[in-house]
Amino acid sequence: MGLFSGFASDIGIDLGTCNTLIYVKGKGIVSSEPSVVAIDRNTKKVVAVGADAKRMLWKTPGNIDAIRPLRDGVIADLETTEKMIRYFIAKVLPNRRLVKPRMTIGVPSCITEVERRAVEECAYKAGARDVKIIEESLAAAIGADIPIFEPAGHMICDIGGGTTEISVISLGDMVVTNAIRIGGDEFDEAIIKHVKKVHNLIIGQQTAEKLKMTIGNATPETKIEKMEIKGTDAITGLPRRLEIDSVEVREALQTPISAVIQEVKRTLGQTPPELAADIVERGIVMTGGGANLKGLPKLLAKETGVPVILAENPLLCVALGAGRYFEFAKDNSDNRSIYDSINS
Structure with a gap:
């Protein structure tokens, strides 16, 4: 390493279905953007990534596809995921070609070994020199400062x-x-289904997410909040406005x-x-x-x-824990060796 050791970085990635967060050692959370990639269908080139690409979801012309390459916490589109990771890493680590970073990525424990290897392969192709895949809950626990x-x-x-x-x-x-x-996607989908079933109004995922975040709740509250939304009438096909309250949103989220x-x-x-x-x-x-x-x-x-x-900061815990993993494992190696010697 020698000359370039000062440029080396440990990166923690929360490769989420909705958002990808990146932690860089010594800098903290340096990127938090939607896990969306916009690709030109003709040239296969990336047009936009993250927040810029999310704004194109369901609004793109025929030659551009806005893709969410992860579904239910796993990679649904390997090639697009690799492009997305490569973009985010290039953005936060412009000097990565000098010394490749070590990466820790938090993944759901329910994914298969094949899916796990796909995540690892993406990270190596995106420029990692060493990759560690850990369960999201373990990363979240480290990020939440739990003495595990x-x-x-x-x-x-x-x-x-x-x-x-x-x-x-x-x-x-x-x-x-x-x-x-x-997870959060299913919460949004439950709101979309409820609004269509009860009000014959078709709304998009972004509208449902805004409803959830603005007036969504899991327990009854003394104050009933209201919000106006816009969508397409399921019968006439025409645009329509609707005022919906927090009681309805709570009912939609029950399942x-x-x-x-x-x-x-x-x-x-x-x-x-x-x-x-x-x-x-x-x-x-x-x-x-x-x-x-x-x-x-x-x-x-x-x-x-x-x-x-x-x-x-519940949203940041997985990325924080993944970023601190190598340091955390080193700090607790003495404990680990004692437990291993007892169990051997």
């Missing part, structure tokens, strides 16, 4: 765009983990929220008694963009009887 190397149980619930992952971590590893392919709560309960039921006792005392830590839904931590606490803590 303690001989105690910690539960984390990470709600991303495409998946929700619930894990119990102790002594630096996952004791129990479950993941379902339900995916219930699925998340049931998965948390199932994970608690699979947890060894001593670790479960720790969780009752320490609580469940929520991370991921979906955890920001108003009232969701409160509802989860009510349904499980366990305290629920919303992590600081």
Whole structure:
């Protein structure tokens, strides 16, 4: 390394269905952009990536495709994902050709070995010299400053765009983990279906996402909020406005929220008694963009009887934890070697 060691960087990537976040050692979160790529259908060249490409979703002319290359937390389009990662890395590390960075990427635990290798292959093709793939919940726990190397149980619930992952971590590893392919995208889809079914109005994903973030809630509130939306009348095909309130949005979200709560309960039921006792005392830590839904931590606490803590900056936790992984693993190598020698 010698001369160029000062240019070397550790990069953490939260390769999300909705957003890709990048952490660079010594700089923190340097990029947070939508996981969208716009490609010219004729030349196959990238026209735009990230926020610029998201603005083109469902609005592009015939020769341009705006693609979300990840679905349910996994790569659906390998070539486009590679182009997207390469673009983001070039943007945040212009000197990467001098010394290739080490990359840690957080992925859902429910992906297959083939899908895992696809992520790794993308990272190497995008310019990494060393790639580590870790589970999102482990990365989120590190990013949320949970002392995972303690001989105690910690539960984390990470709600991303495409998946929700619930894990119990102790002594630096996952004791129990479950993941379902339900996340922020399914929340949006539930709103879209509800508005069409009840009001005969067709709305897009961006409108549904705005509804969710502005007046969405998981528990009843004293103040009922309202918001005007625009869409296409399903019967006449003409544009139409509609005012919708927070009660309706909450009703629309009941099915995916219930699925998340049931998965948390199932994970608690699979947890060894001593670790479960720790969780009752320490609580469940929520991370991921979906955890920001108003009232969701409160509802989860009510349904499980366990305290629920919303992590600081829940959306950033996976990227932060992935970025700190190499340093974190090195700092705790003494603990790891002691545990390994005991178990050998």
